[in-house]
Amino acid sequence: MRHNHSMISPLRLPRVLMLSSALLLSLSAAARAQEEVKVKTLAAPDYFSGAVADTGLPSDLWKGAAPGIMRDVLPKLAGPKPLSPAFASLARRALSTGSNAPASVGDDVEMGAARGLALIALGEAKGADAILDRATGGPGSSALSMAQAEAALITGADDKACQAEQALTVDRGAAYWLRLRAFCQLKAGQTDAAQLTFQLAQQQTKDADYARLMGAALAGTPPGAANLKNGVNYALSRRLSLDVQSAAALASASPALKPVAAAPTARAADIGHDLTAAEASDLAFLRQAKTLPAFVEAARASAPSIAALATAGGPLQDPVLLARAAVAAGDVASAQAIRGRLTQDVIPGATAADLAILDALIAAGSGKIDNQVLANLVSRGATGKPAQAAAVLLSSLGGTMDADTRTQFATFDLGKPAASAARLQVLEDAAGAKRKGEAALLALSLALDAGASGPAPVDRARIAHALNRAGLSVDARAVVVEGLLGLAYAK
Known part of the structure; x- marks a missing residue:
């Protein structure tokens, strides 16, 4: 009998079906995996997800x-x-956080550029450089490419900045890119091309500092002092071996380059163990600060010797000023130690109201609102505007007033608000809904309107209260501390 080998035996059919099913499952799984890879490849980036x-x-x-x-x-x-x-500080914290933004923002290359440029402007070039390394879309965006180039230049990665310039496909004739291109050509030994590009850059927009530095690099003329206005000038200053931590360099430094210009060592390093000399030096340094931001910088630079003075014991020439500086530098413990020694009736350079405001400053800095401190401020407010402003600032962080204190507080004239009532309302709404990022941005928009010293106490208290409600308590305390320092410093 002949057997038809083309037919499958009924006994073998289940096995064939099993093999076929397994093959189909395998092919299906492979197809799904391929689709997943395709989806991941095509997914739009979120420019805010990197921390x-x-x-x-x-x-x-x-x-x-x-x-x-x-x-x-x-x-x-x-x-x-x-x-x-x-x-x-609030802006740096918010923009340094890795968090997906709303879809229409997170995948927008220009908003990614805005985040990077803002971080650079806030002195976070190193952090910006790290997240911008993973950003896509740079060649087609002048803003994102500029963020990548500036972050690279400020961190000393000149080759990376030149790569960003070379890859750019748009807006190549803008002044910034001409200046960077001239620097990159000079760096590559293309002197004639660099000279031509330099001339084109100057024809478009004259920049005296860039012209001085680039001219010196090309012709060997005296370069003068370093200039830290931007990344390109900083790169040229480094190429010319100029002192980027000189007084002239620091005076020219943009906020983005202030961390580069600042001396890495503490002021107290040369004073040694002579605490009397340390105190005299600290006080002179703190008193010469002409603005609140300058006072905060001076306080941070003086922090090591103030901490030593706080623990050494003995009388101090101006203990209230040193305690304020300690809080400004974030050293609440040293401020508390100095305050604990102020038991005598006469305090050098201080009134009872000054001590009440100092107590409020220490309370705000520690995050522990003492009702008695608040009540004392309110009682002092009957005779002085600074105490009234201090009371509204401290009360924004919490605390409880008794009936008499509330009655007196309600009579205070805190001045007219300058902040936008509409934005304050939306800020309060964001705080109640715990929309932290939105609350932070609204607070920052109000601060930008106010200028370098920040909002007036009546507006600052509203902002701090909202930040506290939103769950941004660290930032709320910092806003209040700064406001209290401003009251004392403006005195």
């Missing part, structure tokens, strides 16, 4: 934030208007 540092803020920081508010405020953070130290 610069662990800021303590949540990974859903931008949840619920209004895209329009982000588009309005973020680019301004890299603009010419300065932020006071407390608000600059």
Whole structure:
């Protein structure tokens, strides 16, 4: 009998079906995996998901934030208007946090550029450089490419900046790119091309500092002092071996380059163990500061010797000023130690109201609002405007007033608010809904309007109260501390 080998035996059919099913499942799984790879490849980037540092803020920081508010405020953070130290710290914390932004913002290359440029302007070039390394879309965006180039130049990665310039496909004739291109050509030994590009850059927009540095690099003329206005000038200053930490360099430094210009060593390093000399030096240094931001910088530089003075015991020439500086530098413990020694009736350079404001400053800095401190401020407010302003600032962080204190507080004339009532209302709404990122941006927009010293006490208290409600208590305390320092410093 002949057997038809083309037919499958009924006994073998189940096995064939099993093998066929397994093959189909395998092919299906492979197709799904391929589709997943395709989806991942095509997925739009989120320019806000990369973290610069662990800021303590949540990974859903931008949840619920209004895209329009982000588009309005973020680019301004890299603009010419300065932020006071407390608000600059809030901006750095918010922008350094890794958190997906709303879809229409997170995948927008120009908003990614705005984040990078703002971080650079806030002195976070190193962090910006790290997140911009992973950013896509640079060649087609002048703003994102500029952020990448500036971050690279400020961190000393000149080759990376030149690569960003070479890859750019748009706006190549803008003044910034001509200046960077001339530097890169000079760096590559293309002197004639660099000279020509330099001339084109100057014809478009004259820049005396760039012209001086680039001219010196090309012709060997005396370069003068280093200039730290931007990354290109900083790169030229380094190429010319100029002192980028000189007084002239520091005076020229933009906020982006202030960390580079600042001397790495503490002021107290040369004083040694002579605490009397340390105190005299600290006091002179603190008193010469002409603005609140300058006072905060001086306080931070003096922090080591103030801490030594706080623990050494003995009388101090101006203990209240030293205690204020300690809080400004974030050293509440040293301020408390100095305050604990002020038991005598006469305090050098201080009144009873000054001590009441100092107590409020220490309370705000520690995050522990003492009702008695608040009541004391309110009682002092009957005879002085600074105490009234201090009371409204401290009360924004919490605390409880008794009936008499509330009655007196209600009579205070705190002045007319200058902040936008509409934005304050939206800020309060964001705070109540715990939209932390939106609350931070609205607070920053109000601070930008106020200038380098920050908002007036009546507006600052509203902002701090909202930040506290939103869950940004660290920033709320910093805003209040800065306001209290401003009262004492303006005296």
